[in-house]
Amino acid sequence: MAENQRVILLVEDDPDHEVLTIRALRKSNIVNEIKVAHDGEEAIAMLFGDGxxxxxxxxxxxxxxxxxxxxxxxxLRRIRESEKxxxxxxxILTSSDEESDIVRSYKLGVNSYIRKPVNFSEFAEATRQLGMYWLVLNECPPNSN
Known part of the structure; x- marks a missing residue:
């Protein structure tokens, strides 16, 4: 896999939101491989496991x-604690608009907090913009692997 084609990790437990997110990314011509973790434990295993x-x-x-x-x-806390x-x-891509979630996310070092729009066309547009920024425009730190 080329460096500019690195994997996207989607951590989402709702199957409908998973499908919508992937569909919106694909519709925006995001071709990166998408790995899905369906709970926090699986996400941790994917990021830190060696199995x-x-x-x-x-x-x-x-x-x-x-x-x-x-x-x-x-x-998020575990991601920010690890040098890797x-x-x-x-x-953060969530339906929560609770102020405490937003504040805690930023205190833990999130890069962006996006509330999932309810309507699909708004969701697709938000995902398109997210993909364009984080996968095309943003310069990522060098891969440490």
């Missing part, structure tokens, strides 16, 4: 907050 679940260092992590097993804010993942771009 069959481990993935290459992602270019961006799209992280939902309300997750089973390990909540999204705890996943500390500088990875993490975008």
């Amino acid at each position: 069959e679940n481990a993935i290459p260092t992602p270019q961006v992590i799209l992280l939902d907050l309300k997750l089973p097993k390990i909540e999204g804010l705890e996943v 993942t500390r500088m990875l771009p993490v975008v």
Whole structure:
């Protein structure tokens, strides 16, 4: 996989939101491989494991907050604690608009907080813009792997 084609890690437990996010990214001509973790524990295993679940260092992590097993804010905390993942771009992509979630996310070092729009065309446009910025315009730190 070329450096500019690094993997996207989508951490999403809702199958409908997973499908919509992937569809919106593909519709925006984002061709990066998309790996999906369905809960926080699986996300941690993909990022830090050395077994069959481990993935290459992602270019961006799209992280939902309300997750089973390990909540999204705890996943974010662990990402920022590790030297291996500390500088990875993490975008919270959630339906939560609670001020406390927004504040805690930024205190833990999130790069961006995006509330999922309810309507599909708005969701698709938000995802297109997200993809264009984080996967095309943004300069990522060098891959440490």
